[in-house]
Amino acid sequence: MNWSAVRDEAVGYLSDLIRINTTNPPGNEISACQYLAQVLAREDIAATILEAAPGRGNLVARLRGSGRGAPLLLMAHLDVVPVEPARWKYDPFGGEIHDGFLYGRGALDTKDLVAMELAVFLWLKRNQVPLARDVIFMANADEEAGGRFGAAWMALEHADLIRAEYAINEGGGFGSTILGKRIYTIQTGEKGAARFTLRAFGRPGHASIPQRDNAVLNLARALDTLGRAEFPMHVSVTARNYLEGLANALGGAAAASLRQLAEGKNGKRALAHLPLDEGMRGLLYAMLHNTATPTKLNAGSKINVIPSVAEAQVDARLTPGQTAETFLHELRAVLGEEYEIEFHQPTTRGIEADPQSPLYDTMVRVLKQHDPAAIVLPDLVVGATDARHITKLGVKVYGFCPMFDEAGEMERVHGDDERIRLENVGFGARILYQVVSEFAQTA
Numbered sequence: 001m002n003w004s005a006v007r008d009e010a011v012g013y014l015s016d017l018i019r020i021n022t023t024n025p026p027g028n029e030i031s032a033c034q035y036l037a038q039v040l041a042r043e044d045i046a047a048t049i050l051e052a053a054p055g056r057g058n059l060v061a062r063l064r065g066s067g068r069g070a071p072l073l074l075m076a077h078l079d080v081v082p083v084e085p086a087r088w089k090y091d092p093f094g095g096e097i098h099d100g101f102l103y104g105r106g107a108l109d110t111k112d113l114v115a116m117e118l119a120v121f122l123w124l125k126r127n128q129v130p131l132a133r134d135v136i137f138m139a140n141a142d143e144e145a146g147g148r149f150g151a152a153w154m155a156l157e158h159a160d161l162i163r164a165e166y167a168i169n170e171g172g173g174f175g176s177t178i179l180g181k182r183i184y185t186i187q188t189g190e191k192g193a194a195r196f197t198l199r200a201f202g203r204p205g206h207a208s209i210p211q212r213d214n215a216v217l218n219l220a221r222a223l224d225t226l227g228r229a230e231f232p233m234h235v236s237v238t239a240r241n242y243l244e245g246l247a248n249a250l251g252g253a254a255a256a257s258l259r260q261l262a263e264g265k266n267g268k269r270a271l272a273h274l275p276l277d278e279g280m281r282g283l284l285y286a287m288l289h290n291t292a293t294p295t296k297l298n299a300g301s302k303i304n305v306i307p308s309v310a311e312a313q314v315d316a317r318l319t320p321g322q323t324a325e326t327f328l329h330e331l332r333a334v335l336g337e338e339y340e341i342e343f344h345q346p347t348t349r350g351i352e353a354d355p356q357s358p359l360y361d362t363m364v365r366v367l368k369q370h371d372p373a374a375i376v377l378p379d380l381v382v383g384a385t386d387a388r389h390i391t392k393l394g395v396k397v398y399g400f401c402p403m404f405d406e407a408g409e410m411e412r413v414h415g416d417d418e419r420i421r422l423e424n425v426g427f428g429a430r431i432l433y434q435v436v437s438e439f440a441q442t443a
Ligand SMILES: [Zn+2]
Pocket: 081, 109, 144, 414
């Protein structure tokens, strides 16, 4: 295959998709679905567009295999988060190329994966690859707002269109240099979410006479306590595999601390002793603990009145195996009983897929063919993706959007000047094609 032509083709799709503004809200993913349907129709592939609500489009297409194996689902979301245009160097919806990078909202999250999967899908058809399993392509709405009009709705209302044994999704496939080693991760798990409102109470009164029992001050004390809290460590299977793999790869001083963490020992000290940067240590902390991050505050109605209640919204994330109930015990142990903790429904549990699978093995093998120095590790993603909706159908979901992050490109996800290196679009499309075509020919 002419891989530079494949790269240019995927870059073209990505640029076109970026020019279709799918900022969520309102989403308007239907326009992107119509674009994809046209591209597919040019090659005689029928696509179905399903609208969860006006404008909230989801697209599904299928290449039939012999049926010897169960389907493989290629999925990615079409919606993007809002931009602050004044802070961007180039038009966030221009799809412009400068100095080897394609700029635009969604360039990394996740119109890149949509474009790569689309190119892979089309090339499977063009090459008449003899598939042993169906390959399904889904480009869905609303991931950035929780998936109610996207993957969650598809799993609930159109499960028959997307049911599969395996899925390839966002959340992994990235390589970066850690202490001189080229480390790639494949997402095999992700944390759950249990957002809550934290309420503090106090005696109302006139602000001209200060009092210690003030709801605002009580809330401030609770938040300070929360900020300093040390919650217990929870080492999931995925996290243990990741930490052991990283220890083996890095060796030296880092290995001892990483192995302690893998065994659930000495959390704070082991983390502090890791010769890694602050960002990486923060990530490891989040991988190993339930976390609670206050993000919104609300109290009072008038400046001269002491209110009786003050509240904070807290974004909390749970390691696999944890629930809102188990986390409530941890919160009570830190905060005591005097505060009200009200979880927002629904809360979600963390998920894990088995890293011992033929698809996972294919991903590792292909990555190493293209990057012989690659060290590939299973990863517990500390945020949430659409994987949690699709796993409800019994699908094993892996996050795999292959690229190598040379210079902190991934830090621009949801930020300003989001961009992707053109070489990475080519790298990702090529590896994905090889993984999908090899895997889908086996049952
Ligand atoms: Zn995102």
